[in-house]
Amino acid sequence: xSSFLLGITIFITLLTAASLYRVAVGKTxxxxxxxxxxxxxxxxxxxxxIGFIFKRIDMFVDLAIAYALLNFVIVIVLGKxxxxxxxxx
Amino acid sequence: MLAQTIVAIxxxxxxxxxxxxxxxxxxxxxxxxxxxxxxGKSETLGAILTLSGLAVYNGWELSxxxxxxxxxxxxxxxxxxxxAISRAAxxxxxxxxxxxxxxxxxxxxxxK
Numbered sequence: 001x002s003s004f005l006l007g008i009t010i011f012i013t014l015l016t017a018a019s020l021y022r023v024a025v026g027k028t029x030x031x032x033x034x035x036x037x038x039x040x041x042x043x044x045x046x047x048x049x050i051g052f053i054f055k056r057i058d059m060f061v062d063l064a065i066a067y068a069l070l071n072f073v074i075v076i077v078l079g080k081x082x083x084x085x086x087x088x089x
Numbered sequence: 090m091l092a093q094t095i096v097a098i099x100x101x102x103x104x105x106x107x108x109x110x111x112x113x114x115x116x117x118x119x120x121x122x123x124x125x126x127x128x129g130k131s132e133t134l135g136a137i138l139t140l141s142g143l144a145v146y147n148g149w150e151l152s153x154x155x156x157x158x159x160x161x162x163x164x165x166x167x168x169x170x171x172x173a174i175s176r177a178a179x180x181x182x183x184x185x186x187x188x189x190x191x192x193x194x195x196x197x198x199x200x201k
Contacts, residue, residue, distance in 0.1 A: 001094055001146070008105055015112040022115050022124075030121050030178040034128045037170055038115060041132055041163070042108065045139050048156065052143060061155045068159050068166070075170040083177035 002053065009049045016042040033078050040071035093145060100142030107135030120186035121178055129171035136163045 019042070022035035044067040051060025114127025137160055144156045 001098075004098060005101075008101055011105060012108060015108055019112050019115055028121055028178070028183060030174055030181075030183065031124060034121075034125060034171065034174055035115060037167075037174075038111065038128050038132055041136055041167065044159065045108075045136055048140065048143055048159075052146070057147065057152045061152050061159070064159055065155060065162075068162055072162075072166040072170055076173055079170075079173040079177040083180055 005049055005052050009046060009053065012042055012046055012049070016046070029082055033075060033082075037071060037075045040067065040074070044068050044071070093148070097142045097146035100138050100145060104135045104137070104139030104142060107131050107138060111135055121183060122175060122185050125171050125175045129168050133163060133167045136160075136167070 016039055019035055019038050023032050023039065026032040026035055044064040047060050047064040047067060048057075051057040051064070054060070108131075111127050111131035114131060115124055118124050118127060140156055140160045140163070144153045144160070147153045147156065
């Protein structure tokens, strides 16, 4: 089971690295924002998996909760910011 | 092998499949509004399946309830965030992709 979780972790890491292409070269700024949100979501899934691999799940799940809350706040705030900036100009 | 472990492996493999679909959709779909489809739905389902598989594998502990809290939060927050971003894009004036227009030729994108 531990090697299975390690394989899944490496696979999701490769998916996240592929999604960083859209963060780097996304045509509009909103593409970059939703790609960054996807990288954050994959990030706390990876944190939970790493907690199971290291057998320290009681510590890593708290970090995953913090990452999930921060990811949601970051996406909402970036949406409000770019909306208002283009509306006023 | 325990039945609990088998159920957990099935759920985690399903979640990894939907995360693959989400990343492929983010990379391959033609414009922003189609990419929100990949991020808003496939990513949420992949995260829910993976985290529920990990919760099943963990058993009845305090960490399981924290994982279930993350699961419920993702279920509410991820579509909300995607909807907020797509609403901001629509108010900014980004035009949806149609068959006659080239992809990513949005009218007034602030990235240029």
